[in-house]
Amino acid sequence: xxxxxxxSAAAIAASVLFILSLGGLSNQEKAKxxxxxxxxxxxxxxxxxxxxxxxxxxxxxIPLIIIGAAIGWVVAKRVAMTEMPQLxxxxxxxxxxxxxFVAWNADLERRxxxxxxxxxxxxxxxxxxxxxxxxKAPDELTFLQIEVVFAIFxxxxxxxxxxxxxxxxxxxxxGKSKQLxxxxxxxxxxxxxxxxxxxxxxNGAGFWTLLLLAALAFFIGYHLIMGIGGADMPxxxxxxxxxxxxxxxxxxxxxxxxxxxxTGALVGSSGAILSYIMCKAMNRNFVSVILGGFGGTQGPxxxxxxxxxAIDAAGVAATLNNADSVVIVPGxxxxxxxxxxxxxxxxxxxxxxxxxxxxxxxPVAGRLPGHMNVLLAEARVPYDIVMEMxxxxxxxxxxxxxxxxxxxxxxxxxAQEDPNSPIAGMPVLEVWKSRVVFVCKRGQGTGYSGIxxxxxxxxxxxxxxxxxxxxxxxxxxxxx
Numbered sequence: 001x002x003x004x005x006x007x008s009a010a011a012i013a014a015s016v017l018f019i020l021s022l023g024g025l026s027n028q029e030k031a032k033x034x035x036x037x038x039x040x041x042x043x044x045x046x047x048x049x050x051x052x053x054x055x056x057x058x059x060x061x062i063p064l065i066i067i068g069a070a071i072g073w074v075v076a077k078r079v080a081m082t083e084m085p086q087l088x089x090x091x092x093x094x095x096x097x098x099x100x101f102v103a104w105n106a107d108l109e110r111r112x113x114x115x116x117x118x119x120x121x122x123x124x125x126x127x128x129x130x131x132x133x134x135x136k137a138p139d140e141l142t143f144l145q146i147e148v149v150f151a152i153f154x155x156x157x158x159x160x161x162x163x164x165x166x167x168x169x170x171x172x173x174x175g176k177s178k179q180l181x182x183x184x185x186x187x188x189x190x191x192x193x194x195x196x197x198x199x200x201x202x203n204g205a206g207f208w209t210l211l212l213l214a215a216l217a218f219f220i221g222y223h224l225i226m227g228i229g230g231a232d233m234p235x236x237x238x239x240x241x242x243x244x245x246x247x248x249x250x251x252x253x254x255x256x257x258x259x260x261x262x263t264g265a266l267v268g269s270s271g272a273i274l275s276y277i278m279c280k281a282m283n284r285n286f287v288s289v290i291l292g293g294f295g296g297t298q299g300p301x302x303x304x305x306x307x308x309x310a311i312d313a314a315g316v317a318a319t320l321n322n323a324d325s326v327v328i329v330p331g332x333x334x335x336x337x338x339x340x341x342x343x344x345x346x347x348x349x350x351x352x353x354x355x356x357x358x359x360x361x362x363p364v365a366g367r368l369p370g371h372m373n374v375l376l377a378e379a380r381v382p383y384d385i386v387m388e389m390x391x392x393x394x395x396x397x398x399x400x401x402x403x404x405x406x407x408x409x410x411x412x413x414x415a416q417e418d419p420n421s422p423i424a425g426m427p428v429l430e431v432w433k434s435r436v437v438f439v440c441k442r443g444q445g446t447g448y449s450g451i452x453x454x455x456x457x458x459x460x461x462x463x464x465x466x467x468x469x470x471x472x473x474x475x476x477x478x479x480x
Contacts, residue, residue, distance in 0.1 A: 002051045010048035011259035017041030018266055028373060028383050045259055054128040081375060082335045085237055085367040086169045092237075092244045093162035096221075099155025099247035100214055103148045106254050107210060109133055110144060132256060142202070144254060149198045151250035152210055156217030157224070158243040164225040165236050169367055177229035187223055190216045229422065234364040235278045242271025274369055281363035281389070283415075283425035306457035308444060313471065316438050316464055317478030323400035323436075325356045327392065329429055330372045331365055333406015333441065337468035343405065344379035346472055349479045359386045360393075360402075360429050362410035393430055402434035404455075405468050406441070412453045422451055437461040440468045 017037045024034025050061055079087050106129065113126060113133045123134040136144065167173030180186055194216045201209040228236050245267025252260030279286045320326065328347070334340060350357045359381065365372045376386055396402065404411050407429075414421040415428045431437050432455055439456060441463060455461055464471050 001053060001055075002048060004053050007048050007052040008258075010044050011262075014041040014045040014048075014259055015262045017044070018263055022266060022270055028377055028386075031377075045263070049257070049259070054131060056127060080338075081378070082332075082338070083170075084374075085233075085371070086166050088368060089162045089166040089169060089237055089240065092240045093159050093166065095244035096155040096158030096160075096162060096247055099151045099251050100159065102251050103151035103155065103254060104207075104210060104214075106144070107148050107207065110141065111207070114141075129255065145202055147250055147254040148210070149201065149213065151247060151254055152214050153194060153198075153217045154243055154250060155247040156214045157221035158240060158247050160218045160221035161225040161236075161243070162221075162240050164222055165233065165240055168225075168233060169237075173226075175229065175233070177227055179223060179227040183227070187220055190220050190223075194220075232282070232284065233367055234369060235275055235282065235284065237367070238271055238275040238278055238369055240271075242268050242275055245269070245271055278364055278369065281427055282423070283427060304452060304454050304457050306459070308456050308463050309461070311438070311462035311464055313464065313474035314478050315462070317475050319436055319438075320350065320355075320401055320475070321353075321478075321480050323355060325399050326350060326401045326403065327358050327360050327396065327399050327431070327434065329360045329362075329365075329402065329404045329407050329411055329431060330376070331405060331407025331410065332367055332371070333468050335366055335371065335375055336406065337470075339405065339467075339469035339472055340375040340379035340381075342469050342472040342476070344376070344381050345476060346479070347381060347385075349476065353480060357385060358392060360389065360431075361386060362389050362407075362429055365407065365410055389427065389429055396430050396433040399434040400436065402431040402437045404431060404437065404439045405472075408453050409451060411455055412451065413458075414451070414454055417454070431455065432458055432460070435460065438464055440464045440466075440471050442467065 018041045021034045021038035021041065024030040024037060027034075046065065049055070050058070050065070055061075075087070109130045110133050113123070113130055116123065116125075117134070123131075126134050133141070133144070164173060168175045182189075194213055197205075197209045197213045197216070201213070225236060225240075245264045247264070249261050249264025249268055252258070252262075252264050276286050278284075328343065330340075330343065334343065347357050359372075359376060361372050363369070366375075373386065377383075409415075409423055409426070409428070411429050411431045412421075412423060413428070413430075413432055415423045415426040418424060437455065437458070437460055439461060441456075443465060444456075444463075456463060
């Protein structure tokens with residue numbers, strides 16, 4: 001059993017490592033080292049917490065930690081990069097559910113301690129959390145109850161919201177925006193009843209109030225995310241990341257665990273900031289997205305004229321051989337086809353021929369923030385040719401060829417041209433201003449979000465149908 005001094009020192013060290021990890025993840029070249037900072041910090045946190053003062057039942061705790069670590073290792077090794085968004089959503093749900101269980105247990109322990117104190121029993125029998133509760137004054141116990149309420153509400157919303165997000169990302173739940181009759185009024189009503197239950201609980205009502213509070217919060221999480229359409233799923237993942245952090249911070253206050261408070265605050269604040277940045281990139285109102293209900297149509301969509309014109313790999317290669325500047329826009333289709341290595345080889349050949357090749361990355365490309373950056377880094381694409389939207393959008397009029405690989409909404413001109421589009425006002429990559437646009441696409445469908453794209457019908461656009469990896473591979477033999 002380690003002393004509190006060792007545990008506090010470890011908490012400080014782990015907190016510093018977590019901060020270094022977050023800071024390093026903002027730079028692709030430092031990201032791998034930053035991940036190791038996070039791994040070491042979490043290992044320190046788990047080890048010193050498990051062996052801290054007042055902690056018992058190691059015969060049960062240690063096997064469970066080993067089992068959990070083994071499951072995590074196996075899942076992480078098996079999950080493909082294309083399934084990473086679903087995995088992240090699933091992990092968020094675990095944090096939310098853990099917060100609910102810990103909060104319920106904290107209140108049961110509070111009630112047990114108060115029952116013993118009410119009959120004049122000895123409090124020396126208590127250990128760990130119960131021993132800490134026995135030393136609290138009445139006002140401190142009130143704060144404990146408030147922390148329990150927040151942990152249950154935020155945790156329950158995070159759990160069901162993350163489960164629905166997982167289902168939408170995995171294609172197991174319809175990606176369209178759907179709500180029960182009553183829409184946001186149901187959410188508001190559930191929130192008001194939750195507040196009333198919290199007031200009853202704080203005024204001495206029984207444990208049943210926390211059970212009902214959790215049930216209502218479970219519903220709110222479900223209904224909020226069901227009301228968000230597929231076009232907003234990247235923001236949802238980031239938003240749920242923030243929710244899971246605040247749930248962890250609330251539990252940290254309940255357990256008087258400084259490290260959990262710091263870690264939860266880091267996750268919650270960074271997730272909220274990222275959500276805000278992504279909302280700005282999608283021209284979404286941050287508060288409205290948090291409350292749910294985006295991603296649906298705003299009125300009758302503008303009629304699209306023209307037809308999609310197909311081209312074969314030889315035709316694309318001929319144009320590329322005569323081009324001086326090329327911009328590639330990757331999307332989720334590239335991830336699904338696992339075409340990043342083929343794209344990397346295409347870039348190598350084009351650059352060897354003296355052509356300027358760059359990548360244009362939209363902030364919400366793919367289904368997870370930074371999804372495309374990770375795939376390109378995995379394929380060893382040079383960092384200095386991977387450009388953000390704001391850095392490259394003005395260059396499209398001077399670009400000979402733009403190649404769109406598995407992207408839809410982020411290159412959709414309807415965002416600028418159709419006020420009734422679900423993505424109206426969303427900043428997009430203006431690839432249509434290039435001299436020629438080639439779109440690698442499986443077929444003529446509307447894609448994940450279900451929004452039609454006028455880009456595919458423009459005179460300077462040609463469609464290269466088929467699997468993205470196979471299409472790019474077929475190009476390679478034709479490139480000089």
